[in-house]
Amino acid sequence: MKGTLLRMTVSVLTVGTLVTSPLMTSAAALAGEGNGGLVSHAAGHATHQDVSSSNRLAVEAKKPNSINITKHTIEKTIPEAKIKVEYPQVSGLKNRAAEKIINTLLKTKAETFVANSIKEAKASQPSPSGNPYEYLGTYKVTYNENGVLSLLLETYAYTGGAHGITIREGLTFRLSDGKVLTLDELLRANPNYRSIVDPEIAKKLEETEGYFGNFxxxxxxxxxxxxxQGVVIFFQLYDYLPYVFGxxxxxFPFAKLLPPGADPFDFKSM
Known part of the structure; x- marks a missing residue:
């Protein structure tokens, strides 16, 4: 598996425009990726938004968080598998209890993935290919401003066959108390935001060849x-499209989902 490169595409809706960008996963790519970046991610894709000045949100004024984010790594090599997981840890928060909540959750997720990988590898031997299985974990910081830290976590498992399986998880933390925010909580100024996103997502999926038709x-x-200035809503591999689509x-920009002047990062109302 070492040196093998997996290529897929990522479909992105940007104010009604469908964009694709390459997605790659491999042990070699992970070894060459720095600063805790994802091996496989779409966070670097170009996006644009068409928002009139009268409808801009107060959140446009960037307020970078005064925190440190460091990359930690767990590596395990057993006869049945090679495992490498990168996960972030934060420091510098005013609320040390919140800092501990965030770090404990992220570390626990990494350790759980390692433990489950070892268990799976040992239980499903011999390997169909005769080679050790491969398990990778990494992350991308997608937003670190206005008292919010948003991360995209990714785990990859290759246990034989044509390709491995990658799973993604988004985590958005409120740094004041370490709370993980749901999308409903972030977009609380518009409880009916689904009436906007559901039809647009359905339309784009229906326009994509190979769509399974179940959204x-x-x-x-x-x-x-x-x-x-917005959120990315995503689905897993095979949820609605073939594997090749990633x-x-x-x-969706906040200005499209929230009333004029609403600030998703003003948590006084929560």
């Missing part, structure tokens, strides 16, 4: 992360 709604707790991602 109805993003549901009660959609996967998302914060990026730029992770369907749909970017």
């Amino acid at each position: 109805k709604t993003i549901g009660p707790n959609p996967s998302y992360y914060v990026k730029d 992770f369907p991602e749909f970017y």
Whole structure:
């Protein structure tokens, strides 16, 4: 598996425009990626938004968080598998209890992935290819401003066959207390935001060749992360499209989802 490169595409809705960008996963790529970046991610894709000045949000004034984010690594090599997981830890928060909550959650997720990988590798031997399995974990910081830290976590497992399987998870923390924010909480100024995103996502999926045809709604707790002046709602591999399309991602600016002047990062109302 070492040196093998997996290529997919990521579908992104940017104010009604469908954009694709390459997605790559491999042990070699992970070894060459610095600063805790994702091996496989769409966070670097170009996005644009068409927002009139009268409808801009107060959040446009960037307020970078005064925190430190360091990369930690867990590596395990056993006869059945090679495992490498990178995960972030934060420091410099005024609320040390919140800092501990965030770090404990992120570390626990990494350790759980390692433990589950070892268990799976040992239970499913011999390997179909005769080679050790491969498990990778990494992350991307997608937003670190206005008292919010948003991360995109990714785990990859290759246990034989044509390709491995990658799973993504978005986590958005409120730094004042370490709370993980749901999309409903972030967009609380518009409880009916699904009436905007559901039809647009459905339309883009229906326009994509190979669409499975089963999308109805993003549901009660959609996967998302914060990026730029909005959010990216995403789905897992195979949820609605064939593997070759990668992770369907749909970017919506806050100005499209919230009333004029609403600030998703003003938590006084929560």
